C-alpha cells in the first residue's frame with residue numbers, strides 16, 4: 001500500500017513510535033469516565049487468595065502514590081490505604097477492541113505500519129512530513145488529536161530518524177506527550193540516555209557492560225568494537241555500537257497478511273480542480289483494485305483519506321452491504337465519498353495535500369470463477 005522508499009533514502013526517514021498511555025487503565029476510563037479523577041488500578045488476579053496477583057497497569061492518579069506495573073496487588077492496596085481508589089480485573093477482549101480501533105486510525109494514513117504490541121506501533125511518516133522534522137511535530141499533534149477525538153484515547157509519540165530513537169523518544173514525555181528528535185540531534189539525544197533506555201538491553205547485558213567499565217552510552221562509543229564483541233558476541237556488540245551512535249538499521253515490518261490494501265499519493269500543488277481529483281481517484285482505485293485482484297480478495301469497507309495542507313487528517317469509511325471485488329463499485333463509491341467529504345467539511349481543493357484510498361475487511365475469494373461475477377450477481 002506504500003510507495004517504497006529506496007535504501008539510499010534511509011537517511012531521510014522520519015519514524016513515529018506511538019504508545020497508548022497507561023493503556024488498560026485508560027481503556028477502563030473510556031467506558032467509565034468517573035475513574036479519571038481517582039486512582040484506578042488494573043490487576044491480574046491469580047485467584048489463589050483474595051488480592052493475590054499483580055498490578056498490570058494503573059492511571060497517573062494511582063502512580064502519584066507509588067503504584068506501578070508488576071507490583072503485588074496487596075502492596076498497591078497498602079499504598080492506597082484510606083484513599084478512594086478502584087481495583088479492577090483485566091478485560092483483554094475489550095482492550096483489544098480499543099486497540100484495533102486506534103490502530104486502524106493510524107494504519108489508515110496509508111503508510112508503512114508495524115504494530116508491535118497491543119498498545120505500540122511504528123509508522124514511517126517520511127512522505128507525509130516531507131522528511132521535515134518541523135512538519136513532523138505538527139503532524140504528530142494532528143495525529144494525537146485525531147485519535148483523541150475519535151476514541152478518547154491519549155498516546156505519547158516519539159519522532160526520530162529510526163525506530164530506536166523514536167521508541168526511546170516516546171517515553172520521554174508521558175502521558176499525551178510528543179518528543180521530536182531530529183537527525184542532527186539524535187547522537188546527543190542518545191548520549192544523554194541511560195544504557196537501560198536502549199530497547200533490548202536487559203539487566204544481564206547491563207551487568208556485562210558494567211564489568212567492562214561501561215556505565216553510560218558514551219562509554220560504548222569510546223570502547224573498541226573487538227573488546228565488545230568478545231564479551232557480548234557479534235550481534236549485540238554491533239547493535240550497541242550502532243545504537244550509541246544513534247544508528248539503527250531495523251526496518252518497519254509490515255505484517256505479511258495485511259488486513260487492508262491502500263494507496264496514498266501527494267497531489268500536484270499547482271492544479272487544484274475536480275479533474276485532478278477525479279484522475280487521482282481513478283489512479284488510486286486502479287492500483288488498489290490491481291492489488292486486491294492479485295491477492296484474490298474482496299473488500300467490504302472503503303476508507304477515503306484526505307490530508308490537508310496543515311497536515312490535518314480527514315477520513316471517512318463506508319461499509320458496503322456486500323463484499324465487492326468490482327472496480328466500478330470501488331471507483332464509484334470513492335468518487336462519491338471524496339465529493340461528500342469535500343462538501344461536508346468545506347474543504348477547498350487547493351488545501352488538499354494528499355489523498356488515499358484504503359479497502360479493509362478483506363475476504364479471500366480466490367478459486368471463484370470470476371471475482372467480479374461472484375460479487376456483482
Ligand code: TMP
Nearest residue numbers: 020021022023024025056057069070119
Ligand atoms: P502501559 O500501561 O505502560 O501503557 O503498558 C501497556 C500495557 O501493557 C498495560 O496497559 C498493561 C500491560 N502491562 C502489563 O500487563 N504488565 C506490565 O508490567 C506492564 C509494564 C504493562
Ligand code: CA
Nearest residue numbers: 019020021119
Ligand atoms: Ca503504553
